[in-house]
Amino acid sequence: METLSFDNARSTLASDPMPYYSDSMTWQPIHNRNTKEKDKDIQTREIPYKGPAVRIFTFGRFSILLNNQTADFSNNGQKKSLELLKTLIAFGGREVGEVRLCEALWPDSDGDVAHTTFSVTLHRLRKLIGSDTLLLNDSRLTLNPDACWVDAWEYERTLGKIKQLLNTRPIDPQHISKFVHKAIDLYHGPYLGNEDEQPWFLTYRDRLHSKFIRCLLDVCVYLEKNQRYEEAIQLYEAGLDIDDLCENIYVKLMACYQTVGRRSQAMKVFQRCQSVIKAHYGVEPSHELQTLFDSLKKCA
Secondary structure, three states: OOOOOOOOHHHHHOOOOOOOOOOOOOOOOHHHOOHHHHOOOHHHOOOOOOOOOEEEEOEOOOEEEEOOEEOOOOOHHHHHHHHHHHHHHHOOOOOEEHHHHHHHHOOOOOHHHHHHHHHHHHHHHHHHHOHHHEEEEOOEEEEOOOOEEEHHHHHHHHHHHHHHHHOOOOOOHHHHHHHHHHHHHHOOOOEOOOOOOOHHHHHHHHHHHHHHHHHHHHHHHHHHHOOOHHHHHHHHHHHHHHOOOOHHHHHHHHHHHHHOOOHHHHHHHHHHHHHHHHHHHOOOOOHHHHHHHHHHHHHO
């Protein structure tokens, strides 16, 4: 039986022209990665890449690469231009109406003032990242996918590919491994995770996060159905690295440990969940988790 490897996915991925990988790096769970290494500026990565000159990174800390160099947008006058770009991506990036963008960014401005502000801001943004990157047609703005690459878009395409592979027979474990790790490596944190929360991007942030959790659980269902429990455990753990408040993952991980006879590990998962949930919400874990924990204690 072919193994769905979650340890050596990087070696498989290194042969692909992906814009965010260093050939010298080996994938490892997020909690094992060196914090300083994670926080390095994007420009220090060794990036084997051929594609659009503009690359936009939105997960965690917002960054832009122009011709493989990190762009410096420290000027305060550029802030609103970048907010327009972030909002455009959050709204889908394709044929987003000017009125919708204005309502999100300048809610207190009337129509004419908002239109003028939008036009000036768009002009400045085009100067920053290129006029061909932003297409305005019939008062609808599009971020040109032929002129730029966006991590959030690549991430959604990757999750879609995983879903497609899970529905293809026979299932190719190595392809699934490849794309699961691609998604994990793309997801450096919530959409605009270092930004002050704004209503216009919270829906998109939640959608991207929920898509990842659903995809992870779907892959783990496949693994467990095929008695690949150790691989499922590894992926559940990776999921908790990304979202340690997702009780559903704790439930599935505990059950998986129980299936392979590792009850002590399952009980440790509950204790970890209890600590995290209580610290964050001030409550105990769900009834389902507590019931599973009680059943483990009876079997001990």
